[in-house]
Amino acid sequence: MNLKMYISFLLFLLFASIQVKAGDAPKAQDIPMYKKVPHLGTRTAEPSVTASLEQNQLTVNVGCYMGIVKVYVYGDNGSLMASSSAAIEGNGLCTLDLSAFENGSYNVTVELGDMIYWGMFDI
Incomplete structure (x- = not known):
């Protein structure tokens, strides 16, 4: 009987530690994006640009835009x-794997087209 209780207790500890680890998973860091250069043409809807890490x-999410999106990440x-x-x-995503980056500050x-958005983030 003691062996069953001991095994049950160990299983409880195992599941409890899994729950704690799942709760500590890092959430996405939203990166504020700022418009640098206003567009020069007429547009009915302004594109939306959001970024998260x-x-x-x-991940850069672009909405209300048709064309090529270019994303650059610069070091400090x-x-x-x-x-x-x-x-x-219309809408789309552009993703970059930054797993090889060292800790520090970066600029995206x-x-x-003729519009430039930028933001800063830390790893």
Whole structure:
């Protein structure tokens, strides 16, 4: 009888530790994005640009835009660390794997034609 209680207690501890680890999973870090250069043409809807960082994956979400989206990540010293581009029709995502990046501050720049958005984040 004691062996069953001991095994039950160990299983309880195992499941309790799994629950604690699941609760400690890091949430996505939203990166505030700012418009750098106003667009020069007429547009009915302004594009929306949001960025988030979750588990070393940078995700840039673009809405109300048709064309090529270019995403650049620069280091603290201004050097280009990573880049990506995607063709978007309406809404779309562009992701970058930043798992090889060292801890520090970074700058993300998103180019939508003649419009530039930027934000800063830390790893």
